[in-house]
Amino acid sequence: MFNITPLNSISNNIYDVLDASYTVGHFQTPDAILVRSADMKDYVIPSSLLCVARAGAGVNNIPLEKMAEKGVVVFNTPGANANAVKELVICALLLSCRKIYEGIKWAEGLQGKDDAQKQVEAGKKSFVGPELYNKTLGIIGAGAIGGLVANSAIALGLKVVIYDPFLSDRIKAHIDSKAIYADSKEAVFSGADFITLHLPLNDSTRNTINRQSIECMKDGVRIINCARGELVDDEALLQALKSGKVAKYVTDFPNGKIIGQENVIAIPHLGASTPESEDNCAVMACKELKEYLENGNIINSVNMPSLNKPDKGKYRLTVIAKEEDQEEIERKAIKLKSAGFAKASKKGYAYYIYDFNDLPDASVVESIPAIKKRLLG
Numbered sequence: 334m335f336n337i338t339p340l341n342s343i344s345n346n347i348y349d350v351l352d353a354s355y356t357v358g359h360f361q362t363p364d365a366i367l368v369r370s371a372d373m374k375d376y377v378i379p380s381s382l383l384c385v386a387r388a389g390a391g392v393n394n395i396p397l398e399k400m401a402e403k404g405v406v407v408f409n410t411p412g413a414n415a416n417a418v419k420e421l422v423i424c425a426l427l428l429s430c431r432k433i434y435e436g437i438k439w440a441e442g443l444q445g446k447d448d449a450q451k452q453v454e455a456g457k458k459s460f461v462g463p464e465l466y467n468k469t470l471g472i473i474g475a476g477a478i479g480g481l482v483a484n485s486a487i488a489l490g491l492k493v494v495i496y497d498p499f500l501s502d503r504i505k506a507h508i509d510s511k512a513i514y515a516d517s518k519e520a521v522f523s524g525a526d527f528i529t530l531h532l533p534l535n536d537s538t539r540n541t542i543n544r545q546s547i548e549c550m551k552d553g554v555r556i557i558n559c560a561r562g563e564l565v566d567d568e569a570l571l572q573a574l575k576s577g578k579v580a581k582y583v584t585d586f587p588n589g590k591i592i593g594q595e596n597v598i599a600i601p602h603l604g605a606s607t608p609e610s611e612d613n614c615a616v617m618a619c620k621e622l623k624e625y626l627e628n629g630n631i632i633n634s635v636n637m638p639s640l641n642k643p644d645k646g647k648y649r650l651t652v653i654a655k656e657e658d659q660e661e662i663e664r665k666a667i668k669l670k671s672a673g674f675a676k677a678s679k680k681g682y683a684y685y686i687y688d689f690n691d692l693p694d695a696s697v698v699e700s701i702p703a704i705k706k707r708l709l710g
Contacts, residue, residue: 335626336364336381338357338363338366339366339368340369341371342369343369343388344388347615347616350616350619364383365622366384366385367622368387369387369389374394378400378405382405383406383705384408384622384625385408386407386618386619386622387408387410397635397636401636401637401682406636406637406653412476414605415478416481417607421559423485423489426465426470426557429557430581431463432462466490467490467491469494470526471494471521471527472496472528473496473518473530475495475508475531476531479529483495487512492511493512528554529559530559538564540565542558543569544572547569547570550579554579556570556581559586562584563586565582581597582597583598587599627709628645629642630642630643637679638683640675640684645673646673647691648708650687651686652683652701653682653703666685666687669689669693671687672690673686674687
């Protein structure tokens, strides 16, 4: 029996994945946690906790290194909300150029006026904006979301230029062949009428949009950020908006500094706020938890090595350890005479799977240095 604690409300579709061997509720000592947006930075990690699954892609609300040090595997659900975010990006592109948002706000001020229709016809010229067709969209980061955005943009008649040094062949195979691939961010910035960001937030991507990158851009560029707020340097952006270098900024991650500023459209983090997305993320998160809890396989972890070993004996031993202990682990594990073995490493941590046809020697298992060990039967 496994106990799972959700830190946010979660889709009931999880019960299509979890059978009677799982109990979902608020436990002091859970085996697993399901989380969406709840901040876990001050969460006291119980020794019982084996894994955390984020029903979404971003994991900035989870202390990854702290979890790794305790041997807790953290999963995310890349691609599960991709279509929902893609649709919002297309909406943001339209909002950035057609002055739809500004026009709606103005029209609402005509409520109850007898000459509203006449004023609409006279005032609509104030909200003229360009079309998307035949303009160039620069995409920085072409993972699951960026690839979908590229295809939809091309279908709308945009030219698409992509920069992603980590673009996988699997994703690229699903992107329209009309897309062009640039060798640098600067090459995208210099030629794009619209720029949309689809990057994870880390030390290398923070402030991707900054004073220097904005200087590379066309005058009147429009920037869409439905990825993470900190990818953009707010001060540099506000200066560029004031000068007209940037014509419009649409973000799904607003903060007090940019909300209400001229030519900023602040969307209240609605990218994944669809019932379909929430269902998809919850189901994917539960499948990851279940695979790890029952079989020891790690799929889509952000703080531990991914390792999926389908062949399984009667017993399975899993070991999470520091990479520096690999030699001693492997030397001691030889005595176990396993029927199958696999290992993977990531960010200073190693993960081992050993399969056995017979119950392994408990004293040898005990002697293996590890942050966390599990014997599955």
